[in-house]
Amino acid sequence: MNQPILDTVTAETTPRAQGFAMPAEFAPHDACWMLWPQRPDTWRYGAKPAQQAFAEVACAIAESETVFVGVNDDQYENARNQLPAHIRVVELSSNDAWMRDMGPTFLTHPDGRLAMVDWVFNAWGGLKGGLYFPWDKDKRIRTKIAEMLGIPRFEAPVVLEGGAIHVDGEGTLLTTEECLLNPNRNPGMSRDEMEQVLGDTLGIDKVIWLPRGCHLDETDGHVDNLCCFVAPGQVALTWCDDDADPQAAISREALAVLEAATDARGRPLTVHKLPQPGPLYIAEDEASGLDRLNSSHPRQPGDRMAGSYVNFYIGNSVVVMPFLDPAHDEAAWGILQGLFPDKQVVGVPAREILLGGGNIHCITQQQPKAPRA
Known part of the structure; x- marks a missing residue:
């Protein structure tokens, strides 16, 4: 059903005022959206190792729900031949492949309608610490998906990436001060002002503010790499017992909150x-095999990566998690399988994704199933 695209939002036309809200990731989905990696200053060796990892993630999720993979025109044929026929490849140009952040945040309505939020995107900091320039193609992705699906698009008045928020679907949102209140996102904005925008846009009633994200996370502290809801009243938190590791203090700080x-x-x-x-x-x-551009984030030998098992995707029947470290993969898998006893937890080798700066949750975006009217 085609619906009008909404480009301006007033107090009377906010998503919340119209009855829309953001459901939890563990609520039922209609689909999952991804993008195809190809950027040569992010992904080594022409992105061929990353493309293999992305394909494995797409295939794992496709056991659970429809998967759309957006591809730049010059990579369409390559992606179509690498991905199985049941994964839908669509031409959807982007500057890079982080669908969680540049893609839409979907909303549902009790009457069965679907809508989306179009946040302001500035490549994780714009010209003050952003990860690359330009990001012009990324900014158009949400508009294009709204047109494809024929659903309303609410333009939000703040810079925000999808990885910066996690909701329980029952009125609670998790985020970090490091990201949402960062001067390179929303300078001068107070917590109260941000909470008002989040409430009006996502239909949430309470924000739980964690101080910081994972150590050296180049997204300026996205919450989806540190902590997420796994069910109402239950969260998963990345944990470090080594007091000499800066992550230990961050995790303890988050636990106290x-x-x-x-x-x-x-x-x-x-x-x-x-x-x-x-x-x-x-x-x-x-670190070899990368293009070295002045306009993008450098990746050097010895740089620490912000690896986290919390960066997983919750599908309808599967949970797709990153395998990153043989010393901890099995233990993390066991914990997640215990948290999701009705789903199959699938581990995918994901170091190639981490080398680009994120992981499985960062490259995916769920399209929720709207409740029956």
């Missing part, structure tokens, strides 16, 4: 700790 918090319905939170992989560092051979 979470244990003192209640959700929008007044429930205390149960925190499930996921061990941190590594620490993981870029090897000499992994």
Whole structure:
């Protein structure tokens, strides 16, 4: 059903005022959206190793729901031949492949309608610490998907990436001050002002602010690499026991906030700790094969990567998690399988994705199933 595209939002026309809200990731999906990697200053060796990793993620999710992969025209034939026929390849140009952040945040309505939020995107900081320039193609992705699906698109007045937020579908949102209140995103904006925008746009009632994201996360502290909802009242948190590792203090700090918090319905939170992989560092051979451009984030041998098992995707019948460290993969898999007993937890080798700066949650975006009218 085609619906009008909404380009301006007033107090009376906010998504919340119209009855829309963002559902939890663990709610039912109609589809998952991804993008195809090809950027030569992000992905080594012409992105061929990354393309293989992305294809494995797409195939794992496609066991659970329809998967759309957006591809630049010059990579369309390559992607179509690498991906199985049941994965839908569509021409959707981008500057890079992080669909969680440049793609839409979907909303649902109790009457069965679907809509999306079009946040302002500035490549994780714009000209003050952003990861590349330009990002003109990325900014058009949400508009294009809205046109493809024939759904309303609400333009939001703040810079925000999808990886910066996680919701429980019952009125609670997780985020970090490091990201959403960063001067390179929304300078001068207060917590109260941001909470008002989040409430009006996503239909949430309470924001739980964690101070920081994972150590050296180049997204300026996206919450989806540190902590996420796995069910109402339950969160997974990346954990480090080594006091000499800067991540240990970040995780303890987050735990203190979470244990003192209640959700929008007044429930205390149960925190499930996921061990941190590594620490993981870029090897000499992994830093080779990249184009070196002044307009993009440098990736050097010895740089620490912000690896995290929390960066997984919750599908209808599967949970797709990154395998990053043989010393911890099995333990992390076991914890997640215990948290999702009704789903199959699938581990995908994901170091190539991490080398680009993110992981499985970062390259995916769920399209929720709208409730029946």
